[in-house]
Amino acid sequence: MTIPAPQHPERPAGWISTGLSWHDGRALLGAVRGGRVHERAVAPGTEVGWLLGGPRRCTGAWLAGATERTPCPHHAEIAPDGGATQCPACQSVDRGLALARDQILDDGRTYLLYLAWFGEGLLKVGLTAEQRGDSRLLEQGALAYAFTARGGLPAVRRAELTVAASGMARERYKSRLKTDHWWSHGDAPHRRTVLTEARARAHGLLKGHAVELLADRPVVDHVERFGLADGAPEVYREITGLAPGAVIAGTLRPPVGRHLFLDQPDGSGPLLLDTRRLTGWALTPVTGRAPEGLALQERVRPPEPDTQEALF
Structure with a gap:
């Protein structure tokens, strides 16, 4: 006898990251668990540490007229390194995406x-x-x-x-x-x-x-607000891939849009996290852990262009 598969995958445990957003001039890191929402202000100088649990899940959609995100009814998995943070079903009903795709002609606002x-x-x-x-x-x-x-x-x-x-x-x-x-x-x-x-x-x-x-x-x-008055760090490592069991840790600098620089205690140079990559992972707070399990790419300030006129 074959046991039929459940109609929907099991609801994931823990807090699922919804990434970083700005409200009333404040940068907030969000997470959801079922219908509960948690938001934490991004304060420069704060030490953070997150252990990532998988699989990465769709975080739902913003529906027309809603004041809060509607959880994904399918608890769908999404690609660990994909650019999309929603499953196809939630993308199809998300108000923001519909607006960007010119599928909403007028909404009275x-x-x-x-x-x-x-x-x-x-x-x-x-x-x-x-x-x-x-x-x-x-x-x-x-x-x-x-x-x-x-x-x-x-x-x-x-x-x-x-x-x-x-x-x-x-x-x-x-x-x-x-x-x-x-x-x-x-x-x-x-x-x-x-x-x-x-x-x-x-x-x-x-x-x-x-x-x-x-x-x-x-x-x-916004340059001063983003902490970029002297430009980005001379050398930093950009997080280009995440996986279950990875640890992201460091001391926060001012957020730049949806990006976070995290300084490292060993002086190895900051990490840069696009928080859209964090979206959909289950987060567990950890302390005293060094970053691990991350795909990284080194970024170095390019040399200034040589404007000296040729001698000959």
Whole structure:
């Protein structure tokens, strides 16, 4: 006789990481256990240690109109090193993904068009719900930004497409390209000038659009807040892979978007964790443990370009 398999996998035990998010200017590390939610503020100087338990699981979806994440009803496993943090079923109903894929035409909310600066030549155009303030910009790790226009979702989305089509800004950049620019990002006056001039050009493109143009909103700079005034560490090791039984440990620096630098007591240089990689793993607090079981890639500040004129 064959015993039928259960309809859903067994509900995982322990707290499952939901990664890092920003709310009201605060970076919070989240975890869920069933319907319970736990959030911890990311405080620089805090020592942390996590033992990872697997398998990695989908953490559910944000449904339309919901104020909290809905747990994955299937308790589905996801790839340990995949970029996706949700199973296909939860991706299909997640409100944020639907918005990004233009599957929501209007939701009655007011949106802000922004221009964000991630480094020289990396100007991004995007939109965010006005009620979220600058949380989306902080989560993306924008080094500086300027709100540019305001209106309903359809109008702001058309404005976003218009600016992107002009070639002055792109709608997205890969994470690696952003982190490459942490070593050298100019000074605050330069960032402010770039964004002020870009906003003026965008306003020229958006004449006749059904949006309110925002000429007097300040340029906001996050470089000091992210602890990058002197750039990223000269040498650090980026966590590129996790597995069950791995340990992540160290002393926190200020978060940069969804990334965390963790200093090591042996002076070996900090680790860099993209907390999206942490999402879906069961976490057990540990103390006095060194990092182990991690795939690492060394990152080194590139040499300054040689601008000396040739002698001959």
